[in-house]
Amino acid sequence: MDLSLPNDLLQRISEARRVAVLTGAGVSAESGLSTFRGPGGLWENQDLMELATPQGFARDPKKVWEWYAWRREQALVAQPNAGHLALARWEEWLSHRGGRLDLITQNVDGLHQAAGSKNVIELHGSGWVLRCTRCGRERLDRTHPLPEIPPRCGECQGLLRPGVVWFGEMLPPAALVSAQTAAENCELFLVAGTSGTVYPAAGLVEVAARQGAATIEANLEPTPLSDAVDWSLRGRSGEILPSLIAALD
Numbered sequence: 001m002d003l004s005l006p007n008d009l010l011q012r013i014s015e016a017r018r019v020a021v022l023t024g025a026g027v028s029a030e031s032g033l034s035t036f037r038g039p040g041g042l043w044e045n046q047d048l049m050e051l052a053t054p055q056g057f058a059r060d061p062k063k064v065w066e067w068y069a070w071r072r073e074q075a076l077v078a079q080p081n082a083g084h085l086a087l088a089r090w091e092e093w094l095s096h097r098g099g100r101l102d103l104i105t106q107n108v109d110g111l112h113q114a115a116g117s118k119n120v121i122e123l124h125g126s127g128w129v130l131r132c133t134r135c136g137r138e139r140l141d142r143t144h145p146l147p148e149i150p151p152r153c154g155e156c157q158g159l160l161r162p163g164v165v166w167f168g169e170m171l172p173p174a175a176l177v178s179a180q181t182a183a184e185n186c187e188l189f190l191v192a193g194t195s196g197t198v199y200p201a202a203g204l205v206e207v208a209a210r211q212g213a214a215t216i217e218a219n220l221e222p223t224p225l226s227d228a229v230d231w232s233l234r235g236r237s238g239e240i241l242p243s244l245i246a247a248l249d
Contacts, residue, residue: 009231010247012214016188017099021087022179022204023237024106024194026219030238031078031111052166061150061159068162069146072127076144080115083192083237088116090245102182106194106201108164121178123171123201125164134158176200183207190216190244192237196223205229218244 025033050056050063057064080088091101103112103120108127112120131138132153151160165171179201183189189208196202196217205225209215215229218240226232233240 005233005243005247006231009216010244012188013244014247016186016214017094017097018186019090019094019099019101019188019190020104020182020186020204020208020213021101021190021192022104022106022194022201023087023112023192024198024201026193027081027083027105027237028078028107028109028111029193030081030083030236033074033078033109033111048167053168054166057161057166061161065146065150065162068127068164069144069149073144075109075111075127076142078109078111080111081238083241084111084115084117086241086245087112090248091117091119093245093248102178102186104179104182104201104204106198121175121182123165123175123179125162125172127162127164129163130160131163132156132158133161138163171200179204180207183213184211186211186213188216189213190218191225191229192218192241194219194223196225216244 050060051067087101087103091103094101101119103117105112105120105122106124108122108124110126110128126140128140128142129138130141130151132155135153135156135158137153137155152158153160183204184207186208189205191205194201202225205215205228209228215231217223217225217229217232218235218237220234220236222232
């Protein structure tokens with residue numbers, strides 16, 4: 001795919017040594033994982049209040065866990081795509097030159113880590129983390145299928161819940177601080193595969209721009225961020241991201 005990327009954009013990419021990237025569900029969609037919003041999205045025919053709120057979990061933990069167990073199964077068989085791999089290569093390229101790439105993601109599937117990215121900030125938690133609703137203990141668990149639904153804590157027998165951020169919940173404070181710090185200190189901020197409507201994540205590009213960073217959006221469709229960034233690119237992240245880092249070779 002010939003994207004005919006502007007020379008000034010490619011130059012900024014090759015010169016930047018502090019980079020922050022925000023990714024959303026559109027990046028993982030190319031690995032076969034459905035997005036949440038829009039036509040055909042996971043939330044299209046689902047009651048969000050039943051599947052993605054603490055109240056819904058309290059009413060019917062089995063129903064909630066059946067849905068998340070299915071989602072975990074999807075993520076388990078998915079493979080990182082060219083977009084994931086490009087970001088991992090960019091991070092490695094920068095680290096060898098004394099730079100840094102911070103990857104801020106709204107995704108909970110772990111595909112960035114599977115691709116080799118190390119500096120990953122999971123704003124919305126992880127679908128592979130189980131958290132006890134009684135004692136608060138957390139553990140990373142990629143078991144599939146789960147031995148029981150809903151699963152229980154091995155320490156106190158309390159109900160375990162998915163370690164993701166549900167509607168009405170606060171983002172993990174440490175992750176939010178790390179994301180804001182990355183946005184404040186970067187020279188280049190890239191947004192890929194996100195609708196640009198979920199805050200505070202969508203506000204990070206403005207934080208970066210206020211500090212003088214160059215800003216780029218890569219998405220299939222226009223978003224509320226499109227008119228605010230320096231470059232807005234249309235297409236699949238699995239095509240755009242490899243083309244962007246080709247400037248590093």
